[in-house]
Amino acid sequence: YHMEGRALDIRVKGVNVAHLRSVALRLHQGGVGYYPRSGFVHIDTGPLRTW
Numbered sequence: 087y088h089m090e091g092r093a094l095d096i097r098v099k100g101v102n103v104a105h106l107r108s109v110a111l112r113l114h115q116g117g118v119g120y121y122p123r124s125g126f127v128h129i130d131t132g133p134l135r136t137w
Contacts, residue, residue: 087117093130095121103127111136 087093096106103120106127110118118136119128 087130087132092132093117093128095126095128097126 097103098106103122103125107118107120110127110129115131115134117128117130117132117134120137121128
């Protein structure tokens with residue numbers, strides 16, 4: 087999805103990565119990937135899924 091411009095990896099200074107994941111999951115849309123060791127959350131416009 088990144089190569090199609092339909093995904094992004096996000097981190098927000100001062101915002102816990104687990105909180106970002108929680109917010110993304112509440113949307114019930116697209117993919118949400120959780121990378122706590124790397125400090126970011128992946129979100130995309132694909133089918134609903136998590137990892």
